Amino acid sequence: MVQTWFMDSSEEDQRLEHHRSSPPQYLTLDELFKLTGVEYFELNPDNYAEELDKLKKIRGYTYEDNITCSKDCLQNYEEKLKTFFTEHLHTEEEIRFVLQGSGYFDVRDINDEWIRIAVSPGDLIIIPAGIYHRFTLDIKNFIQAKRFFIGHPKWTPYNRPADSMECREEYLERANKGFEE
Numbered sequence: 001m002v003q004t005w006f007m008d009s010s011e012e013d014q015r016l017e018h019h020r021s022s023p024p025q026y027l028t029l030d031e032l033f034k035l036t037g038v039e040y041f042e043l044n045p046d047n048y049a050e051e052l053d054k055l056k057k058i059r060g061y062t063y064e065d066n067i068t069c070s071k072d073c074l075q076n077y078e079e080k081l082k083t084f085f086t087e088h089l090h091t092e093e094e095i096r097f098v099l100q101g102s103g104y105f106d107v108r109d110i111n112d113e114w115i116r117i118a119v120s121p122g123d124l125i126i127i128p129a130g131i132y133h134r135f136t137l138d139i140k141n142f143i144q145a146k147r148f149f150i151g152h153p154k155w156t157p158y159n160r161p162a163d164s165m166e167c168r169e170e171y172l173e174r175a176n177k178g179f180e181e
């Protein structure tokens, strides 16, 4: 089950948890949504086909593939992990459903603070277009996830600063309205 918290500002190993509070304090999924617009769905990792199909229809996902991030399975592993952990945004939603392993998606909230989202099997997250974010493996160094897309996938990351991009402006407009539908 997903857990999410504000990050500290330490430069230590990105694969560590980096809690701002000690003892750790966790955000609710509602708080996460209100602060970032990130949406979350929990599916049964052993029996997800029906629920996933429903979600794909509702959200209009027509493209699907699998990604495995590990030293053995990901081509140009070190370079890719650097790219993933460089703060960036996309022009479209980033949708990931975790099948195996775990990792951290970090997202900038409406106050430009980092919130860390720890994902594991059964977690499906939707990172909105135009939000600054990054991804890292955790200390177990392995994740396998499904990726979805509406139409043709566009993976290009636009590194920060990308403030004049239309998707960024639209994201900030949504944030100003409290991410209401």
Ligand SMILES: CSCCC(=O)/C(O)=C/O
Binding pocket: 067, 069, 084, 094, 096, 103, 133, 134, 135, 143, 145
């Ligand atoms: C587990 S998915 C790897 C990270 C990724 O695909 C991405 O685009 C991060 O921003």
Ligand SMILES: [Fe+2]
Binding pocket: 088, 089, 090, 094, 133, 134, 157
């Ligand atoms: Fe991304």
